[in-house]
Amino acid sequence: MAKDGNEKGSGKMGINTRLAHSGNNPHDYFGFVNPPVVHASTVLYRNAAAMAGRSQKYTYGTRGTPTTDALAQAIDALEGSAGTIVVPSGLAAVTIPLLAFVSAGDHLLIVDSVYHPTRNFADTILKRLGVEVEYYDPHIGAGIAALIKPNTKVVFTESPASNTFEVQDIPAIAKVAHTAGAIVMMDNTWATPLYFRPLDHGVDISIHAATKYPAGHSDVLLGTVSANESHWEQLYESFCTLGCCAGPDDVYQVLRGLRTMGVRLEHHQRSALAIASWLEGQKGVARVLHPALPSHPDHDLWKRDFCGSSGIFSIVLAGGGQKEQHAFLDALRIFGLGYSWGGYESLAVPVWLGDRVVAKGPYEGPLIRLQIGLEDVDDLKADILGGLAAATA
Numbered sequence: 001m002a003k004d005g006n007e008k009g010s011g012k013m014g015i016n017t018r019l020a021h022s023g024n025n026p027h028d029y030f031g032f033v034n035p036p037v038v039h040a041s042t043v044l045y046r047n048a049a050a051m052a053g054r055s056q057k058y059t060y061g062t063r064g065t066p067t068t069d070a071l072a073q074a075i076d077a078l079e080g081s082a083g084t085i086v087v088p089s090g091l092a093a094v095t096i097p098l099l100a101f102v103s104a105g106d107h108l109l110i111v112d113s114v115y116h117p118t119r120n121f122a123d124t125i126l127k128r129l130g131v132e133v134e135y136y137d138p139h140i141g142a143g144i145a146a147l148i149k150p151n152t153k154v155v156f157t158e159s160p161a162s163n164t165f166e167v168q169d170i171p172a173i174a175k176v177a178h179t180a181g182a183i184v185m186m187d188n189t190w191a192t193p194l195y196f197r198p199l200d201h202g203v204d205i206s207i208h209a210a211t212k213y214p215a216g217h218s219d220v221l222l223g224t225v226s227a228n229e230s231h232w233e234q235l236y237e238s239f240c241t242l243g244c245c246a247g248p249d250d251v252y253q254v255l256r257g258l259r260t261m262g263v264r265l266e267h268h269q270r271s272a273l274a275i276a277s278w279l280e281g282q283k284g285v286a287r288v289l290h291p292a293l294p295s296h297p298d299h300d301l302w303k304r305d306f307c308g309s310s311g312i313f314s315i316v317l318a319g320g321g322q323k324e325q326h327a328f329l330d331a332l333r334i335f336g337l338g339y340s341w342g343g344y345e346s347l348a349v350p351v352w353l354g355d356r357v358v359a360k361g362p363y364e365g366p367l368i369r370l371q372i373g374l375e376d377v378d379d380l381k382a383d384i385l386g387g388l389a390a391a392t393a
């Protein structure tokens with residue numbers, strides 16, 4: 001679906017130039033800058049022979065349209081992938097590639113600090129289908145060799161970790177996994193392909209909740225899954241078999257969001273770093289979990305592999321429990337209390353680590369995850385100070 005992309009977007013040009021021009025060629029549609037939003041189930045064939053041979057570019061709405069192709073080709077240009085599927089949510093971008101590649105009797109290794117619904121899918125549906133699921137330490141690196149079995153099919157990574165922001169040694173893990181014949185998947189939502197390109201580091205399948213920074217406005221759910229050459233065909237065929245295509249209006253909104261993602265991300269990065277480093281000196285904060293801070297235990301690894309940081313990180317309060325965590329959250333006036341991230345507005349959520357088997361801490365107090373939006377930093381700092389005062393009162 002995204003194989004014959006617009007070359008204009010895939011060269012050596014700067015990232016914002018590529019974001020502005022990747023995906024569609026305006027001259028394919030009378031020069032209109034943006035592609036059409038194609039609402040489609042039926043595609044007509046010129047004759048019975050074309051129908052029998054399926055010998056035309058588009059055959060049915062579930063298998064791709066000019067709108068989904070525009071987004072998929074833009075993502076391919078960013079990821080360096082052979083093909084991209086566009087699915088209805090970030091969670092679907094996790095479940096569909098897993099369903100595409102694991103079978104009954106296979107062993108699946110998942111990082112313990114994974115996004116909770118990924119774990120839930122593995123622990124329920126995949127286990128029911130006969131997949132053996134095992135969780136590993138985010139710091140395992142090449143040590144994953146000790147966990148690999150003859151039936152290990154997929155090593156699932158997510159870096160930095162959901163909520164606790166450990167950085168994984170992706171190249172080391174990929175090397176070991178490939179030696180054993182396993183596939184490496186990565187949920188790369190935090191960094192976006194602007195700040196980390198998984199396929200360049202040995203990952204076979206890169207996953208994004210495009211709901212976050214690509215969409216950018218907290219009003220769309222979408223996911224993308226990008227594969228290297230050797231895994232693209234199986235991914236695409238499974239996608240078609242499952243029928244999990246995304247709606248055209250949502251796909252269009254994400255393509256629209258992509259055009260400004262570079263400038264938005266720069267702002268998120270700058271504000272989040274300013275607030276994270278300021279928080280390190282604040283009373284009531286034991287630790288700030290942000291891999292771009294030199295104090296972060298995985299900072300060197302982050303610096304080696306990533307070329308930027310986005311807008312979410314966590315803080316550890318200096319002691320206390322749920323009472324202090326709730327007092328902090330309830331005192332906030334600008335930060336909303338709500339799930340997801342990557343939108344223009346700041347959000348805060350309590351972190352729960354009760355599902356973890358390895359990466360559980362210890363932490364000095366309760367954790368709170370902050371998504372730093374596009375508001376003014378001084379206003380956000382004042383809001384956080386209110387939260388800290390309430391937590392320490």
Ligand SMILES: Cc1ncc(COP(=O)(O)O)c(C=O)c1O
Nearest residue numbers: 089090091115189209211222340
């Ligand atoms: C790391 C990560 N992956 C995937 C998802 C799922 O995205 P969606 O909300 O679009 O299902 C999320 C959502 O919070 C996430 O944080």
